[in-house]
Amino acid sequence: AKADGRGTYRFFETGMDARAQARRLLEMDLRAALQRDEFQVYYQPIRDVASGRVVAFEALLRWNHPQRGLIAPINFIPLAEETGLIVQLGEFVLRSACTDAVTWPDDVDVAVNLSPVQFKSPNLIASVTDALAASGIDARRLELEITESVLLQNSEATLATLHELRAMGVRISLDDFGTGYSSLSYLRSFPFDKIKIDRSFVSELATREDSMAIIRAVTGLGRSLGIVTTAEGVENDVQLELLRREGCTQAQGYLFSEPRPASDVAMMLDRPRLR
Ligand code: C2E
Ligand code: CA
Ligand code: CA
Ligand code: CA
DSSP, rough: OOSSSOOOOTTOOOTOOHHHHHHHHHHHHHHHHHHHHHHEEEEEEEEETOOOOOOEEEEEEEOOOOOOOOOOGGTHHHHHHHHHHHHHHHHHHHHHHHHHHHTOOTTOOEEOOOOHHHHHHHHHHHHHHHHHHHHHGGGGGGGEETTTTTHHHOHHHHHHHHHHHHEEEEEEEEEETTTTTTOHHHHHHSSEEEEEHHHHHTTTTTHHHHHHHHHHHHHHHHHHHHHEEOOOOOOSSHHHHHHHHHHEEEETTTTTOOEGGGHHHHHHHHHHOOO
C-alpha cells in the first residue's frame, strides 16, 4: 500500500514491500503498547509429579491489543528481539513476575523466560537485581529459563553471567531441551538447575517409541546429575502416567491449566489435582 489518500502511510518509501510495511506498523504498535501498558503476564502452573503439588508458575507474556485482542508471543517476540524492544519487554515481565509471586505462598516459585537478546544485554544482571529488590522476593524463588541458542556463542561470557545469577540465588533452567542443537556437553559445561523437556517429545510419548526412549534418557540423566526435569505440554493422563513411571520430576501443560492471568493464581493453587 502506498499513501492512502489521507496520508496515513506517507512515510513509507515507495518500493518497500507489504511485509516490510506490516513489520514497520507492528514495530510502532509495539513501542506504543509498552507506553500504554497493553502487555500482561499470564501464569501456567508447574506441578510436582510425585505429590501433585503446584511448585511454580511460568510467566508467559500476552499482548492485550485494543483492536486485535489477546496476541500470543510468537506474533511479536521475534520482532521485539530484532528491534531490541525485547529488553524493555523482558524487564517488564521480570518485574511483574517477581511482584506477583511475592504474594503467593513462599514454596511456590516463579519461572521467567529470557530471550537470548535480553540474556546478552549488559542490563541483564541489573534488571534481575532491580526486580528482586523492588518486589522483595527471595531470589531462590526465581527461575530463569534460557534456550540452547544462548549457549552457542561466547560461552565464556555466558558462563560468567550464569555464575553471577546463581551466586545471587537465582536458578537456571534449560528450556526446550531436545530441540535445536542439544548437546550433552552443555549439561556438563553450564550450571543448570533444571531441564525442560520440549513439548514435541511429550506429545508423542504414547505413540512413538523413540520419544519414550528420549524422555527416559533425559530423566535418567537429570537424576544422575542432580538436575530437576520438567516435562512441557502435558495434555492427558496417559502422558502424565508415563512421565511418572520414568521419574520425571515436574509436569506442566493444559492437563493442569492453560496460562491464566495473575488474578487466577489463587484458583489454580486451590484445585489440587490429587491422584
Ligand atoms: P515456552 O517457553 O516453551 O512456553 C511454553 C508454551 O507452550 C507457551 O506458549 C504455553 O502456553 C504453551 N503450552 C503450555 N502447555 C501446553 C500444552 O499442554 N499444549 C500446548 N499445545 N501448548 C502448551 P506461549 O505462551 O504462546 O509462549 C510461546 C513462547 O513464547 C514461549 O515458549 C517462549 O519461548 C516465548 N515467551 C513467552 N513469554 C515470554 C517472555 O516473557 N519473554 C520471552 N523472551 N519469551 C517469552
Ligand atoms: Ca519457557
Ligand atoms: Ca519451553
Ligand atoms: Ca517452546
